[in-house]
Amino acid sequence: MKRLVFIIVAIVLLLNNANGQKFAEFKWVNDSVSGRYIEKLAILLPVQIENLPNRFLMQLDLGSTQSVIRGNTIGSFYQKYPDLKRKLDTINLCKFHMREYPQINNLDIKIGDVFDCNVNAASLQGYGVKVPVDSLSPEVEILIGSIGTDVLKDKVLVIDYPNSRMSITDASEMNASDYSFIPFQFLKENEDNRLLLPFTANGQELRVMFDTGASMFQLSAPEKNAKMICDSQAVDSLLINSWGEKKKIIGLESNVELRFGEKVLPQLKVYYDPSNKYDFFYESNNVFGLTGNALFLSDVVVIDYQNKRFGIKKNTH
Incomplete structure (x- = not known):
């Protein structure tokens, strides 16, 4: 009887550890x-x-x-x-x-x-x-x-947007079957681990940087890139403060089908900076634009830095 109780307790502890990811x-x-x-x-x-x-x-x-x-x-x-x-x-x-x-x-x-x-x-x-x-x-x-x-580096970041919580863990502790994954690239392998996600516009792949510090807009891009996927007439403008610098941002409305993996994105407002201050960064790194939290607020996402893959939890809607 004691042996049976011990086995049951051990199983319970194993199950708790398997699902005991801290947030x-x-x-x-x-x-x-x-x-x-x-x-x-x-x-x-x-x-x-x-x-x-x-x-x-x-x-x-x-x-x-x-x-x-x-x-x-x-x-x-x-x-x-x-x-x-x-x-x-x-x-x-x-x-x-x-x-x-x-x-x-x-x-x-x-x-x-x-x-x-x-x-x-x-x-x-x-x-x-x-x-x-x-x-x-x-x-x-x-x-x-x-x-x-x-x-x-080599860690897994989980951002549970609906419940406003996050976790950092090892890949071995993640239940990968809960997520649909898409591979990503680093901006510069072994030098710059900012990550680039593969978006598509009418079947053409676009490299979009994911930045949790840029969550005001669903998508921003250099002016010429924004106008590739949007109507040219401005639908919005904002005066924002970026590192102590005031600048005007123009918003356009997308007019093509945008996808991230199997996720069809809604019609987006795409913003650009008319000063073209950061265009060289985008062009020299072959980066189409910038996205952040705003596109994923209803999702639980996982960023696996070790295996270079971005996941969205299944059945979260």
């Missing part, structure tokens, strides 16, 4: 843009930084190959936590958005109860706000930076 709940950023209230602009993850007792938030930004920390904000903690300050490297600078910044070496970051990582994060001097460390309530959540793709 962290995330928060959405909602804000007004050009006088228009827009929901779900960005994903904020709950994180712990080193051994600091405070509660922090970091944006999930798959459009960045490097995790970044807001220099003004983290600097508020240096006097009280000198061990943290000693990790700041002002000699070996790193590049971010075409500028050089100090980096914080071997920074321990814990994402919810899901994932621990150790990163060399860019410290963006002049960004963020200083906080009153000694008088700050431990319940106050502090936005301190963003998580990039550097922490996801």
Whole structure:
């Protein structure tokens, strides 16, 4: 009898472990843009930084190959936590958005109860706000930076959009049969693990970058690319703030059938920047455009960085 009980308990534990994938709940950023209230602009993850007792938030930004920390904000903690300050490297600078910044070496970051990582994060001097460390309530959540793709090498990222939660795990712990997969490419193999998804327009394949930090639009593209798949008459315009720069964005309406794998996409508003500032990036990397969270808000998606495949959970609608 005891042996039978032991076997039953062991089976239950195995089943629990098989289905015991840990998730962290995330928060959405909602804000007004050009006088228009827009929901779900960005994903904020709950994180712990080193051994600091405070509660922090970091944006999930798959459009960045490097995790970044807001220099003004983290600097508020240096006097009280000198061990943290000693990790700041002002000699070996790193590049971010075409500028050089100090980096914080071997920074321990814990994402919810899901994932621990150790990163060399860019410290963006002049960004963020200083906080009153000694008088700050431990319940106050502090936005301190963003998580990039550097922490996801050979990992699996699950984003459960309907339930606002995420997980980072190993491929061996994922139930792959739950998902329909499409292979993706990295922007530059072994150098830049931003991912490119294969969209099709009237049967022609388009390489579209997936960026969780660009979730305002279902699809954006250089002007000439947008006009390849859209009517030329503008149906929308917005004045947005991008890294401190104000710029006008024009929206067009798609007029071709767009697909992502077997998923037929609805008619989209496709936005472009008339300044053509980033056209060289798209052209030189053979990238058609940029998509983000907005196309997948009703889906559970999995990004398998080890096997280079993007999955959508079956029967989620």
